[in-house]
Amino acid sequence: MASPTSQEFEFTEKDFKYIQWFLHKTVGIFLSDQKRTMVYGRISRQLRALRLRSFQEYQQLIESDNDVRVNFINSLTTNKTHFFREFHHFEFFEKIMLGEWQHTEKKRIRIWSAGCSTGEEPYSFVASLCKEGVLNWCEDLEITASDLDTNVLKQAAMGEYPIEALGSIPKEYLKPCFLKGVGSKQGKIKFASTFQRLIKFKQINLLEPWPFNEKFDLICCRNVMIYFDRPTQAKLIQRFHQQLNPKGVLFIGHSETIGECADLFHNLGNTIYVKQ
Ligand SMILES: C[S@@+](CC[C@H](N)C(=O)[O-])C[C@H]1O[C@@H](n2cnc3c(N)ncnc32)[C@H](O)[C@@H]1O
Numbered sequence: 313m314a315s316p317t318s319q320e321f322e323f324t325e326k327d328f329k330y331i332q333w334f335l336h337k338t339v340g341i342f343l344s345d346q347k348r349t350m351v352y353g354r355i356s357r358q359l360r361a362l363r364l365r366s367f368q369e370y371q372q373l374i375e376s377d378n379d380v381r382v383n384f385i386n387s388l389t390t391n392k393t394h395f396f397r398e399f400h401h402f403e404f405f406e407k408i409m410l411g412e413w414q415h416t417e418k419k420r421i422r423i424w425s426a427g428c429s430t431g432e433e434p435y436s437f438v439a440s441l442c443k444e445g446v447l448n449w450c451e452d453l454e455i456t457a458s459d460l461d462t463n464v465l466k467q468a469a470m471g472e473y474p475i476e477a478l479g480s481i482p483k484e485y486l487k488p489c490f491l492k493g494v495g496s497k498q499g500k501i502k503f504a505s506t507f508q509r510l511i512k513f514k515q516i517n518l519l520e521p522w523p524f525n526e527k528f529d530l531i532c533c534r535n536v537m538i539y540f541d542r543p544t545q546a547k548l549i550q551r552f553h554q555q556l557n558p559k560g561v562l563f564i565g566h567s568e569t570i571g572e573c574a575d576l577f578h579n580l581g582n583t584i585y586v587k588q
Contacts, residue, residue, distance in 0.1 A: 321359055323352050327367045331355070331388075334374065339385055339460055340519045340544045354387045382462055389461045390539065393429040394480045396436045398534060400582050401563045405437070409530065409561060410444050420452040424528045424555075426518060427536030428457035431468025432477070434511045435503050437532070439485040442507060456524075458516035469513045471503035518548055527557045534583075535565035542571065549573040556587045 328348050335341045343351060355370070362380070364370050373380040396402055413421065425434040434457035441447065459465050472493070478501060481490060489507050493500035516522060518536070531552050537545045545568075552562055553576045562577065562585040564570065570577060570585060577585035 319352070321352075321356055321365075321367055323355070323367055327371070328352075330371060335385070335388060336541070338381075338519075339517055340540045340548075341388065342539060342541050343388070351388065355384075358383060358387055386461045386463045389464070391429040391461060391464050393432045393535070395432045395439075395477060396480055396482065396485070397433065398563075398566055398583075399482075401532070401534075401584065402436060402440050404580075404582070404584055405530070406440055406444050410441075410446060413529075414446075414449060418450060418529075421446070421450055421454070422526060422528045422557075423455045423530045424532065425455060425457040426516070426531060426533040426552075428459050428465075428468060428513075429461070430464045430473075431457060431471060431503075431511075431513075432473070432480075433457070433532065433534070434468075435471065435489070435508075436485075438503075438507050438510050439481070439489040441510075442489055443485055453510055455511045456514060456528075457511050458514045458518075460515070460517045462515055465513050465515055471505075471508050472497070472500050473502075475499050475501055477501060519544070522551075522555065524555065527555055528560055529557050530561045530563070531556060532563040533565075534563055535568070537568050538565060546572055550576070553577070553587060558587060560587045561585065562587070 328351060331351055332343050335343060355367070359367070359370055362370070362373070364373075370380075374384050423437055425437065428434050434455050437455055441453065446453065457468060459468070475492070478490070489504050491502045491504055493502055514523070533548075533552065537548060540548070549562075549570050550573060553573065556562065562570075564583045564585070566583060568583065575588070577588055579585055
């Protein structure tokens with residue numbers, strides 16, 4: 313790390329501890345000590361944009377100004393994602409879940425992509441539903457896609473991606489959902505608005521109360537809990553369990569576990585859990 317004298321802003325150990333504490337308290341994200349340089353880089357950008365000269369001034373604004381607080385949190389989230397990430401979940405969704413729902417003529421399908429980042433995850437579910445022809449037999453179908461970060465949600469709602477994103481979309485999912493941009497949208501792909509309407513984007517901090525009055529058949533919360541500590545993960549998994557319909561399914565990320573909540577679910581392997 314650069315020595316304090318070569319830094320544009322003074323950033324003491326106490327300042328870093330404050331950020332660690334504040335982020336953990338408000339959104340559950342645990343920043344390890346190794347993230348100090350990254351944090352300094354991202355916070356400096358905020359200080360420059362606000363024309364502040366010291367971290368102390370910034371700290372006061374974080375406490376008192378909602379917009380500053382939101383930008384502060386947005387700047388420290390990790391939003392990496394791509395279409396059809398962890399493809400085995402989509403295989404299970406299509407072959408097992410959709411197969412059973414069609415067989416039982418399920419009338420209403422509710423899916424929650426919790427921590428959806430820029431939207432590739434919920435759009436992948438819609439493309440999967442289209443490919444399997446689910447819209448032909450189920451009319452009441454809704455995907456809630458939520459994230460804490462307001463910037464990624466804005467991008468998600470637009471449904472536009474660089475053309476390179478095509479690299480992670482298997483070709484059988486392209487039609488009818490993904491459209492190639494023309495004119496000013498050259499070099500981009502756009503998710504077709506006819507199907508985009510199936511997704512409701514919402515800003516939700518997973519640690520706070522959730523604004524739902526119905527339960528879900530599938531909750532997909534992948535690569536989000538990895539940033540939380542154990543007690544926060546356990547509380548969240550218990551809440552997901554309560555928010556699922558009977559036999560509802562929970563997908564989590566490849567490096568996450570449900571730990572001490574194992575008795576609430578049947579573990580089907582491959583980070584797929586069915587509500588007991
Ligand atoms: C790495 S992305 C995962 C995206 C997608 N689920 C995937 O697996 O590709 C993690 C997302 O979790 C969101 N997140 C982090 N803490 C959160 C919280 N307390 N409430 C809601 N979302 C949160 C971040 O803003 C980020 O967009």
